[in-house]
Amino acid sequence: MEPRLDRPKEAIDRLFEAAVAARAHAYAPYSRFAVGAAIRTASGAVFAGANIENAAYPVGLCAEAAAIAAMVVAGEREIAEILILAEGGEPIMPCGACRQRLFEFATPETMIHSAGPAGVALSLTLAELLPHAFGRQSLAP
């Protein structure tokens, strides 16, 4: 699938650079798979995160979760777009749990950009990654 980059290149470049910088600090001694993520919020601010693993494997944190935590702690809650960066054979896609985490602070139209060292390889909406999602609208009033 072709990248859907209807955003100005500078906006994507800023996210890419933030994800590269965050990925450099990834703590991934077990998988050796370093991931960086960068969120642009509705205000235009950028928040980045990297994966942080743990000897107790399931306790490890994904890069997306770290970026969301940085965003929320800074007082922001609206993800306008997110770029995820890794070096692998296939474009990196958020795990199922992170798709759900993103859904809490994004919309079905929010773009998820998957990047490798050469730049964005694939861009999808959150609805494409997590259709028929469970969210606050699903809870009883």
Ligand code: THU
């Ligand atoms: N990982 C992320 O940080 N984000 C993703 O979207 C997929 C996977 C991390 C979790 C773990 O530290 C490593 O990549 C290997 O699964």
